[in-house]
Amino acid sequence: MLDASPNSSVIDNLKFHTHIQDEVEAIAGVGSWEFKLATKQLSWSKETYKLHGLTFEQNITSCLSRR
Secondary structure: OOOOOOOOOHHHHHHHHHHHHHHHHHHHOOOOEEEEOOOOEEEEOHHHHHHOOOOOOOOHHHHHHOO
16 A cells, blocks of 8 residues: 555655546546656546557657657
């Protein structure tokens, strides 16, 4: 079980919150994404990949640039 107590590390807290976000997205059937304008890097959540029929291992930025 992941621990989000005040004594856990920043990395542990990030893992916990990422896990919770993944669970909520899976239950709701929605995804999320982030676009970093400075680097033109697009990141999708696991559920967003699933909704688009892609595997999580695929680099979405390179997939989109081929279109």
